[in-house]
Amino acid sequence: MAINLTVELYGNSRIIAGQKLVQLEFTESKVGAVDVIRALALLFPALGGKVLDSGDKRLLSSYVFNLNGVGFQDPEKLKLCDGDALLILPSQAGG
Amino acid sequence: MFGYHNKILIIDVSTKSWRWEDLQEEVVKDFIGGSGLGAYLLYHYCPPGADPFSPANPLIFCASPLVGSRLTTTSKFAVVSKSPQTGFIGDSLSSSSLALSIKGIGADAVIILGSSSQWLSLKVDESGIQFNDASHLLGNTTSMTEGHLIETFGPGYGIACIGPAGENMVRFASISNDGGRQAGRTGNGAVMGSKKIKAISFKGYKKLNYFNESNLSKTRKQLAIKSLGEATEKYRTLGTMANLSVFERLKVLPIGNFRNQSNKDFHSISGEAIHNEEKVSTSHCANCTIGCEKLVTIPNGGSAKVRLEYQSLFALGPLVGISDRETILKSSKFCDEMGMDTISAGSTCAWFMECMQKGLLPKQWLGLLPTYENDEDLLRKLLNAIAKRSGIGDILAEGSARVSKEIGLGTEDFAMHVKGLEMPGYEPRSLHTMALALAVSTRGACHNRSSAYEYDFASSSDSGKLSRGQMVVDGEDYSAVMDSLIWCKFVRKVFDDFYVESSEILNDVTGWDMDPNQLARCGERINNLKKQFNIREGWVMDQDNLPKRIFSEPLSDGENRQSLSESDLGTMIKSYYDAREWTSDGLIPESKLKSLGIEC
Numbered sequence: 001m002a003i004n005l006t007v008e009l010y011g012n013s014r015i016i017a018g019q020k021l022v023q024l025e026f027t028e029s030k031v032g033a034v035d036v037i038r039a040l041a042l043l044f045p046a047l048g049g050k051v052l053d054s055g056d057k058r059l060l061s062s063y064v065f066n067l068n069g070v071g072f073q074d075p076e077k078l079k080l081c082d083g084d085a086l087l088i089l090p091s092q093a094g095g
Numbered sequence: 096m097f098g099y100h101n102k103i104l105i106i107d108v109s110t111k112s113w114r115w116e117d118l119q120e121e122v123v124k125d126f127i128g129g130s131g132l133g134a135y136l137l138y139h140y141c142p143p144g145a146d147p148f149s150p151a152n153p154l155i156f157c158a159s160p161l162v163g164s165r166l167t168t169t170s171k172f173a174v175v176s177k178s179p180q181t182g183f184i185g186d187s188l189s190s191s192s193l194a195l196s197i198k199g200i201g202a203d204a205v206i207i208l209g210s211s212s213q214w215l216s217l218k219v220d221e222s223g224i225q226f227n228d229a230s231h232l233l234g235n236t237t238s239m240t241e242g243h244l245i246e247t248f249g250p251g252y253g254i255a256c257i258g259p260a261g262e263n264m265v266r267f268a269s270i271s272n273d274g275g276r277q278a279g280r281t282g283n284g285a286v287m288g289s290k291k292i293k294a295i296s297f298k299g300y301k302k303l304n305y306f307n308e309s310n311l312s313k314t315r316k317q318l319a320i321k322s323l324g325e326a327t328e329k330y331r332t333l334g335t336m337a338n339l340s341v342f343e344r345l346k347v348l349p350i351g352n353f354r355n356q357s358n359k360d361f362h363s364i365s366g367e368a369i370h371n372e373e374k375v376s377t378s379h380c381a382n383c384t385i386g387c388e389k390l391v392t393i394p395n396g397g398s399a400k401v402r403l404e405y406q407s408l409f410a411l412g413p414l415v416g417i418s419d420r421e422t423i424l425k426s427s428k429f430c431d432e433m434g435m436d437t438i439s440a441g442s443t444c445a446w447f448m449e450c451m452q453k454g455l456l457p458k459q460w461l462g463l464l465p466t467y468e469n470d471e472d473l474l475r476k477l478l479n480a481i482a483k484r485s486g487i488g489d490i491l492a493e494g495s496a497r498v499s500k501e502i503g504l505g506t507e508d509f510a511m512h513v514k515g516l517e518m519p520g521y522e523p524r525s526l527h528t529m530a531l532a533l534a535v536s537t538r539g540a541c542h543n544r545s546s547a548y549e550y551d552f553a554s555s556s557d558s559g560k561l562s563r564g565q566m567v568v569d570g571e572d573y574s575a576v577m578d579s580l581i582w583c584k585f586v587r588k589v590f591d592d593f594y595v596e597s598s599e600i601l602n603d604v605t606g607w608d609m610d611p612n613q614l615a616r617c618g619e620r621i622n623n624l625k626k627q628f629n630i631r632e633g634w635v636m637d638q639d640n641l642p643k644r645i646f647s648e649p650l651s652d653g654e655n656r657q658s659l660s661e662s663d664l665g666t667m668i669k670s671y672y673d674a675r676e677w678t679s680d681g682l683i684p685e686s687k688l689k690s691l692g693i694e695c
């Protein structure tokens with residue numbers, strides 16, 4: 001079964017990509033952070049070095065994942081299900 | 096002593112006299128500078144029980160050992176006095192060249208005592224101190240005042256001034272410097288107004304020696320490079336405005352006086368939308384490589400720009416239920432020009448608007464209301480009335496805590512403050528570590544003396560096994576060290592090991608041999624002294640609390656219910672007192688004070 005995800009972009013990631021939401025569809029049955037980053041890097045190469053490290057397939061330390069607006073997630077533990085919203089947020093909360 | 100002048104300048108505006116006192120090395124080894132040294136000086140120079148508006152309340156400007164070192168983000172100073180909002184310690188930080196000017200006159204701190212019978216503008220430079228008549232400056236906004244003084248005195252002066260709100264002793268008046276930067280919270284501008292000081296201009300170039308200039312020179316370069324890396328990306332791109340859309344999505348953005356019922360969409364006031372749709376430029380404090388300040392050109396405002404921060408955006412927008420960008424930008428600019436804290440101003444208006452909606456205003460107040468067309472118009476008119484203390488503004492200038500107590504009728508339950516200081520833009524029903532920090536903070540509902548929200552925004556594996564009490568203690572002590580050295584909070588993630596690196600830097604500046612644990616202990620000592628000041632001034636345990644609304648009105652979003660009960664908060668407060676090794680009543684045992692070397 002395909003997994004459809006909505007990736008919500010915040011901060012500079014939204015400005016660089018020029019959009020708030022990105023719909024991704026995966027045919028694999030298991031989808032993790034690496035897969036999302038690979039897909040985003042293909043769609044928006046300009047995110048490389050600013051939001052994500054396309055070589056290491058990781059978010060830069062200035063960004064974090066949040067699943068469905070509820071829990072902050074360690075990328076390696078991220079298990080995504082069909083219909084999930086994955087938020088990419090600036091990690092520095094202060095102000 | 097390297098890094099310090101070992102001098103405090105004490106100015107008495109009652110007698111128009113001044114004197115210099117020595118600053119002992121033992122004191123700065125314990126309290127460092129900035130907010131820590133300010134707390135020490137307040138404890139010793141403010142007589143117990145002094146009214147915040149009495150001549151006896153000292154208004155203290157503190158530099159720090161890192162001011163002048165040209166390390167990134169260190170051109171900062173603290174302003175400390177007994178707060179007219181809380182009756183407890185009031186301290187606020189501000190930045191830029193004024194910090195260099197204060198230190199440049201050869202002082203590590205300047206204490207202003209007394210109260211003048213006529214309005215004064217003080218000029219402090221190598222020729223001494225002039226107590227000039229300031230009557231021609233009265234009614235001037237902060238930028239007009241600064242502009243006038245620069246024109247009169249010429250370049251090179253760092254200027255601290257108040258606007259009309261400070262002149263009128265609006266309890267949440269701020270002190271403005273360097274083109275609109277604000278020492279915003281706790282009402283230090285009202286204390287300055289109570290002394291009838293419109294402005295203080297400092298100029299001096301006294302040089303300091305550093306113990307290990309060659310190490311410092313390397314550190315300067317390394318930190319400058321690191322400060323432009325991943326750790327500060329948010330601050331450099333959108334500044335703190337970036338919080339708004341994130342907080343709205345995570346449901347931690349307080350809306351409508353924390354009722355959080357609104358059908359409004361705040362997208363148009365998100366940092367991203369403002370960045371894309373308005374003219375935004377970046378500004379830096381002196382000696383800062385990061386440049387988090389976003390100056391937004393105000394639509395239909397000529398060429399006027401506002402230095403926009405998340406807390407102002409929140410307090411003059413969602414908190415008062417307003418999503419109109421132009422209104423928010425203009426209101427934020429207006430508060431800066433009048434010299435008022437945007438958080439307390441917005442929160443007091445939000446409380447008032449809710450009272451109006453619920454028909455809870457005393458009859459005699461209704462006649463004092465301005466006529467208005469809509470909420471946006473009402474906000475603008477209320478802010479104007481508060482700054483000038485005209486009509487209803489004279490009442491609201493006392494702040495939501497005092498006014499709600501006066502009218503009663505249950506309005507105290509939704510006056511959103513802690514100890515008299517209005518709450519910042521963090522939702523305590525969802526952010527429980529932050530809720531604890533807001534409840535126990537010595538300066539009231541404080542947005543940046545604990546960074547406790549970081550634990551709430553971390554994944555569970557990052558938070559580890561610390562109790563919430565310990566998390567807040569660690570955050571407060573860490574912040575106290577940052578605010579005393581003083582580093583900008585936005586550089587904090589640049590350090591791999593904050594205490595190790597900061598103690599090495601402090602040793603390079605001073606020639607001391609302070610280890611990281613001793614530096615951390617300074618943070619603990621500073622927070623204990625601040626608390627001891629509050630205890631001396633009448634603090635009771637009930638004041639470590641949150642407004643009733645937080646407990647009685649859970650946030651509900653379909654199946655997702657976010658709440659915080661009074662007993663949950665009580666449990667967290669107990670864990671905080673335990674972590675601090677205080678009594679179960681929140682008092683500091685004699686033995687604890689002794690172990691920290693605090694003499695009271």
Ligand code: SF4
Nearest residue numbers: 380383385386387583
């Ligand atoms: S990061 Fe921002 S607030 Fe901090 S020193 Fe730099 S410009 Fe000033």
